[in-house]
Amino acid sequence: MEDLEKILATTENVKLIYVIPDFQNPSGRTWPMERRKQFMEIINKYEIPVLEDNPYGELRFKGEFLPALKSMDTKGLVMYFSTFSKILTPGFRLAWICAAPNIMEKLSLITQAAVLQTSTLNMMVVSKYLDMFDVDKHIEAIRPVYKHRCELMINTMRETFPEKVKFTDPDGGLFTWVEMPEYVNTRDLALKALEKKVAFVPGSGFFPNGGNEHCLRLNYSNSTDEKLVDGVRRLAEVIKESLK
The missing domain is CATH 3.40.640.10 (Type I PLP-dependent aspartate aminotransferase-like (Major domain))
Known part of the structure; x- marks a missing residue:
């Protein structure tokens, strides 16, 4: 401030x-x-x-x-x-x-x-x-759904991602932010991930002047448990290859 x-x-x-x-x-x-x-x-x-x-x-x-x-x-x-x-x-x-x-x-x-x-x-x-209808009651019903999906994604990331990779553990919302070692370009990583049928948003797209090429955003809002776990594991394999 x-x-x-x-x-x-x-x-x-x-x-x-x-x-x-x-x-x-x-x-x-x-x-x-x-x-x-x-x-x-x-x-x-x-x-x-x-x-x-x-x-x-x-x-x-x-x-x-x-x-x-x-x-x-x-x-x-x-x-x-x-x-x-x-x-x-x-x-x-x-x-x-x-x-x-x-x-x-x-x-x-x-x-x-x-x-x-x-x-x-x-x-x-x-x-x-x-x-x-009661929209507040509806919101109360969907919060546990997002909580479950978020925790499932974060826990799977903790189990499978290399220690060099850092990520946020949000208290709400729809996203987690992942930070790779600075030498990793997540635009290149995205192309390799797509070969394994996994998509994410490279971090540089969120900044008007570029930068943060080593970061990426993941979304847990609209996937089944099976797809979330499988997708994170596939992404972990791609990340491990990029860190070798």
Whole structure:
């Protein structure tokens, strides 16, 4: 946070800050409470708008829920974005926003210019679902599913990955972040993994200026137990070959 404050104190070029405090994509990491407080103190001091992207926050399956940055927003600076695609139905790609009225007015105009209008049918279906069913109960039902898949993947990685390979153990969300020795290029590794019918996202694709070629992201959200275990074991074989 010292670096952030130093930047804001020495330049007026920062117009917006984008953050994913909960189960960040691609790392799966979550901001602790102290970091959230420090961040919001800086934001309120310099009055910089923030886009808080929280598509995964409802999918916590370990530990305690932490408050959104928006709940600490005393000046209407935080725009809170979330989505039904991670908690209800991925194909609808339907999101929602909580922001100050003056910001919502501008966002509405931007949305009209960018996409004209979100699918009316999708909005009607989700609205009807919320009227007829308990979405919180549904979320409670899917959390144990993701918890099981995450633990299965992480435990299999611990059993099969070389010690030189490090990875996150998330408390929620859909991803784990894997760090290989720096001499490994995961784009090349991805091609070898595909030969064994295993796919992952190389780390460099998550950074606008490149870098982190030795990292990769794994997703445990939508596979059977058998495919998860088999896929991790196949990937472990590819990794071991690359480290020789």
